[in-house]
Every structure is written in structure tokens, then in C-alpha cells.
Amino acid sequence: MKHLQVAVGIIRNASKEIFLAQRSASSHMANMWEFPGGKIEADETAAQALNRELLEETGIEVTNAVPFDTADHTYQDVRVTLHFFIVEGWNGEPYGREGQPMRWVPQAELVADEFPPANSPIVARLLAE
Numbered sequence: 001m002k003h004l005q006v007a008v009g010i011i012r013n014a015s016k017e018i019f020l021a022q023r024s025a026s027s028h029m030a031n032m033w034e035f036p037g038g039k040i041e042a043d044e045t046a047a048q049a050l051n052r053e054l055l056e057e058t059g060i061e062v063t064n065a066v067p068f069d070t071a072d073h074t075y076q077d078v079r080v081t082l083h084f085f086i087v088e089g090w091n092g093e094p095y096g097r098e099g100q101p102m103r104w105v106p107q108a109e110l111v112a113d114e115f116p117p118a119n120s121p122i123v124a125r126l127l128a129e
């Protein structure tokens with residue numbers, strides 16, 4: 001089975017709100033809400049992939065990202081290892097640069113069921129903070 005390494009950004013502002021984007025109708029885990037990010041290329045570190053993906057997907061230049069956790073999950077068709085970062089410094093204002101819907105959600109109001117199943121432990125940890 002294919003095994004993807006994925007860099008994911010939990011973009012958090014000074015009001016403790018987190019930036020979420022909606023996955024497209026045609027993607028894996030279609031229409032679910034996610035933390036922006038994407039596949040780590042062979043020649044990249046997780047942090048490098050994070051910076052590239054957040055620029056591509058949200059338009060921001062990351063200036064401060066701290067590793068938070070990893071999560072391993074096997075879906076029907078693919079295995080993923082997600083490398084989560086807390087992003088609290090950036091230049092610009094994040095938006096859905098690929099046209100995807102986005103919203104800011106208070107950290108305490110995240111709902112695990114809105115995310116792909118791999119995110120459950122991470123959302124639980126954010127809710128417990």
C-alpha cells in the first residue's frame with residue numbers, strides 16, 4: 001500500500017483561533033475540513049514541505065513553526081504519516097488560495113468529526129489544552 005509522509009500546519013492566531021480549509025469534492029477525504037498541508041517530497045524535510053505547501057495553499061510565508069505531534073493512520077487505500085506543526089508566525093494573511101472554502105475556528109470549538117479520521121488524536125489533544 002502507498003505510504004505518504006505529509007506536513008500539516010495548525011495555523012493559530014493570537015486569539016487562539018485555528019485556520020481550517022475544506023478539502024475539494026474530488027480529493028481523498030473529500031469535503032472534510034483539514035489543516036492545510038501536503039505531501040513531503042523526497043528531497044524535502046517536513047519543515048520545508050510545510051513552508052512550501054502553506055505558501056501554495058494559503059498564501060502565507062511561515063516564519064515560526066514548531067513540531068507538535070505525528071499521527072499514523074491507514075485508510076482503505078493509503079497509509080499516511082502526518083507531521084503536525086503549530087504555526088504561530090507568518091507573513092501575509094492566509095486564505096484559500098486554491099479556491100477552497102476556509103474558516104477560523106476557536107481552538108476549544110474544534111469538532112473531530114469534521115476532519116479526516118487520522119486527525120482525531122490531534123484534535124483531542126488541541127481540545128484538552
Ligand SMILES: Nc1nc2c([nH]c(=O)n2[C@@H]2O[C@H](COP(=O)(O)OP(=O)(O)OP(=O)(O)O)[C@@H](O)[C@H]2O)c(=O)[nH]1
Nearest residue numbers: 004006008028029034035036037038039080116118119
Ligand atoms: N493536508 C492535510 N492532509 C490530511 C489531513 N488529515 C489527513 O488524513 N490528510 C491526508 O493526507 C494526505 C495528503 O494530503 P494532501 O491531499 O493535502 O496532499 P497534497 O496537498 O500534496 O495533495 P495534491 O496531491 O493535490 O498535491 C491525504 O490522503 C489526506 O487525506 C489534514 O489535516 N491536512
Ligand SMILES: [Mg+2]
Nearest residue numbers: 036037038039
Ligand atoms: Mg494539501
